[in-house]
Amino acid sequence: MKRIIPIVIVASALVGTAVSRTLVLKNGSFEDFDPNTGIPISWIEFSNTLVSTDVVADGAVSILADFANGAFAGAFQDTVSVSGNTRVFQRCLALHPSSDPIPPGGAGTPPTAGIKLEFFPPQGIDPAPPEENLAFDANSPVDVWETVSLNTVVPADTTAARVVLISFEETDPNGNPIQPINGPVYVDSVSLSIDGGANALVNPSFESTLSGNWNSFGSGGSGAIRNQFEVPADDGVAVLKIGGDFTAGATQEVSVSAGQTFDLSAKFRSRSTGTPPNGGPYQHPAARAGVKVEWIVGSVPQPNIDIVPNANPISGTTNAIDSTDPTDVWIPLTIDYTMPAGSAALLRATILNGFGTGSGKVYYDSYEMVLTNVFDGSDTDADGDEDLHDMALLQRAYSGSGGGLKFGGLVFDHDEDDDVDDSDVSFTLSRMTGPATP
Ligand SMILES: [Ca+2]
Ligand SMILES: [Ca+2]
Ligand SMILES: [Ca+2]
Ligand SMILES: [Ca+2]
Structure with missing residues (x-):
């Protein structure tokens, strides 16, 4: 198990500016x-x-x-x-x-x-767990658009979000669909506002072809396709149709940053006409549909x-x-x-x-x-503290003004002038924390 370095983003380091340092090579x-x-x-x-x-x-x-x-x-x-x-x-x-x-x-x-x-x-930087709101189910009224929304905040270390429009279908222990077979669910007018901004999604109303923006998923012939004419669109003329006997849907990835507000919503609808699985109501008591977000750690x-x-x-x-x-x-x-x-x-x-x-x-x-700029001070063993273990190396690396860098000096040379002198010592000593784990 690798140690995780907590990342504190500070103004970018400039040569000649005192910057904190963590030594990570043993x-x-x-x-x-x-x-x-x-x-x-x-x-x-x-x-x-x-x-x-x-x-x-x-x-x-x-x-x-x-x-x-x-x-x-x-x-x-x-x-x-x-x-x-x-x-x-x-x-x-x-x-x-x-x-x-x-x-x-x-x-x-x-x-x-x-x-x-x-x-x-x-390693050790795991994505935050996904979040979802699967509020659309067999109890939702047919033949009208219902709004399903998810309002959250982007978790730490996250750099991208995978928006998922999903119909979740239970199966029996053998992996077969459970009766009664479900009708499809339709989706339109998807909206994602990041920090209150304009819609961050491409093709949010499915008026254009899905390829290159929405990715369909689903097994056993289930999936998501662009559809016209089966239901009246909420916006424009086209909608997304999620159908088949198994869990299916469509995804789209967007870039995000930790701490941003993340407001996702979409309209969902089922229809009274036709026969499952190609038409008919979204009727299975265990099935549910809605919006989901999967968080992604950087590439x-x-x-x-x-x-x-x-x-x-x-x-x-x-x-x-x-x-x-x-x-x-x-x-x-x-x-x-x-x-x-x-x-x-x-x-x-x-x-x-x-x-x-x-x-x-x-x-x-x-x-x-x-x-640099991970730990405020000189952490020579990447354990998130500056204690006497770290100080022991300072004496060894001290070279004096203009004295060059001895081995072990890089973590102490805060002004990046290739020495460990009195100013580096002052910078380090003023940032003693004592042991993080006694
Ligand atoms: Ca549309
Ligand atoms: Ca340390
Ligand atoms: Ca050596
Ligand atoms: Ca120096």
């Missing part, structure tokens, strides 16, 4: 490792990417991705799930040695190494921030090195990415050596990844 200096295997704790390695004492930027070991035979080599760590507008900032040091550097690649694709930020479906951003050429380039981001970079020096790599509005993802941090032809070694050390 063991980024690779100092904790299994002595029998050389695999660093909290990391999943591939192609024998193990700790090394050959060259080190912080502590006693780095991690070596040896691109020896054209296979990708590296390691990754799944961190936390976040939703839209969260800023993700990664920093890592990489070195390729003059004794076995990244090769130029010859006629083939030049090999590349670097850090990646990969997006997977969010996963695409594509990943990768080391392959021209992969989702981000302004201000340098996340890859190749044969043209100097050898035997630690080169800083960064990814500075803000999750798009309406998105959500589990964030995977990856180091990687590969892509292209040839072989070469790359060492990595001092890998940090922070979220």
